[in-house]
Amino acid sequence: MTVEEFLRQTQADVRAGIGERLDGPEGPYPYAETVFTEVVMQHMADIGMTFDPVPCHYEARIGNARLKLSGFAVSEDASEVDLFVSLYDEVDEVATIPDSETKAAAEQCLRFLTRAAEGRLQSSMDPSHDAFELVVTLRDIYAGLDKIRIYVLTDRIAKSRNFKNRDVQGKTIQLEVMDIERLFRHWSAGKPRDEVAINLTDLAGAPLPCVYVPNDLEGYDYALTVFPGEVLRHVYDRYGGRLLEANVRSFLSTTGKVNRGIRDTLRHEPEKFMAFNNGIVLIVDELGLERAEDGTPGINWLRGMQIVNGGQTTASLYFTKKKDPSVDLRRVRVPAKILVLRTREGVDEDALVADISRYANSQNAVRVSDLSANRPFHVEVEKLALTTYCPDGTSRWFYERAAGSYNVMLAREGTTPARLKKLKDSIPTSRKVTKTDLAKVLNIWAGRPHLVALGAQKNFQAFMDELSEREAAGHSVVPDVAAYRRMVAQVIIFKAAQKMMRPMFKAFQANVIAYSLAVMATRLSDRIDFERIWMVQAPSRQLLDQIAAWGREVNAVLHDTAQGRMISEWAKRPECWSAVSAASYPPVADDIPDVR
Helix, strand or coil, X not given: CCHHHHHHHHHHHHHHCCCCCCEECCEECCHHHHHHHHHHHHHHHHXXXXXXXXXXXXXXXXXXXXXXXXXXXXXXXXXXXXXXXXXXXXXXXXXXXXXXXXXXXXXXXXXXXXXXXXXXXXXXCCCCCCCHHHHHHHHHHHHHCCEEEEEEEECCEECCCEEEEEEECCEEEEEEEECHHHHHHHHHHCCHHHHCEEEHHHHHCCCEEEEEECCCCCCEEEEEEEEEHHHHHHXXXXXXXXXXXXXXXXXXXXXXXXXXXXXXXXXXXXXXXHHHCCCEEXXXXXXXXXXXCCCCEEEEEEECXXXXXXXXXXXXXXXXXXXXXXXXXXXXXXXXXXXXXXXXXXXXXXHHHHHHHHHHCCCCCCCCHHHHHXXXXXXXXXXXXXXXXXXXXXXXXXXXXXXXXXXXXXXXXCCCHHHHHHHHHHCCHHHEEEHHHHHHHHHHHCCCHHHHCCCHHHHHHHHHHHHHHHHHCCCCCCCCHHHHHHHHHHHHHHHHHXXXXXXXXXXXXXXXXXXXXXXXXXXXXXXXXXXXXXXXXXXXXXXXXXXXXXXXXXXXXXXXXXXXXXXXXXXXXHHHHHHHHHCCCCCCCCCCCCXX
């Protein structure tokens, strides 16, 4: 697949998620741009580049200054903030965007941040605007922030993807561009580690001495080395969760037994860290070797680095230093085994990485939730999607068990324009479901919208934990054809409701949609005719009208019960679901053909 084909596919994804364009009191609301923002932000969250993102459109002119925000993400401990601003042109042909435009957009978002941090923005905002809570939050947490990034998102190709850092009230602001080409590299290769490039000579002052062992019989070479603690801290500070893509993304709390021991060693006996710690295991795409004067090899640089074992060790170095600046990581050494992947015909790199991570983690209690795509549940859903045709006998749904596999399928099988068109007609992008999408829908229907509000990755892990508990209790979790059709019917309702409800609410649409469908599930789940929805491949207009009616009430309840808290944060709490589910809603209409 080329960049141009990927661009058109992305535009199809965006258009599939757009509802009717409605004009509000402030003029037309850019739903296409909002959906594009949501698509890109969620991808960035999936690969560990950001946290749980929230679309939030704000545009204003204050004096001669223009301010703009398209979305935001705040870390769980409120120490890091990412702000997003979109430049969406809905282009179907590859086009470039001048640096002047991306810089201007970054400046607009920077002005938003500056005025919010200084406490000047809320006085010029309507308190009912959904960005108002974010502005107040930024004012309150700004002094304690450790990292702030502004991303410009665009469907064109930018010449520059990084701009000079800026300073706002003593804080360094990183400015980056996520353009369609950068997005294409992530999605097509399925390897977000491609952007992780580390010059060890610059960081450590010299190449890291190593033992390098070529391996002609397998798909990798390997090296043994020792990392200075300060180098690992710097790398984690720069790349964060992207380093842990093939392992466990979320850092396990330092109150845990293992991490507390790491913390205490770093504080009190840093020179013994190497003796007490088992070290880390890395995979890399490329490794640069350089000979020292004595002829021994040293590692000069790494590209495509990921940590498959030792994620909590690396994160502990970063967080311990962050919480206690007196810790001297220059005295810390961490042993490392590095596997250099070599692409060969017939070698399934994803499977190799999964096996490496699984066996590397087999000696401890770390959950490798990111490798669960190979679990029987997901494998069976994929098989059912491949063999279960829609009632028309020609089209079917696509279950994207592995990230990017839909685009890979189009590129592999759509070898001619005619074949590609036939593929897209029989398996349109609107019938693509990722494993995180499915986990979201199933948790909604199980009455767990507060878990969905935690974000795609945390919700997925909660979903997999629940599957594991059922398996441990002796219950089968592998679906049959009937269960698969029921799941797809639930996905159909979700997608239709999402398309309908996005234009109804300017912000926090994801929370309103999840909670509204959960309300419906608790009241109507045993009465909904899922087989009818499967046969028609759409919910009835009457059912959507019922969801819309409940959605307006749910939105009001969320705002009323939040009591000044951000809706996106309040929605993560079980108490929120208790309040929403206990509220009164309009009765169910009598004329809904999908309801028995």
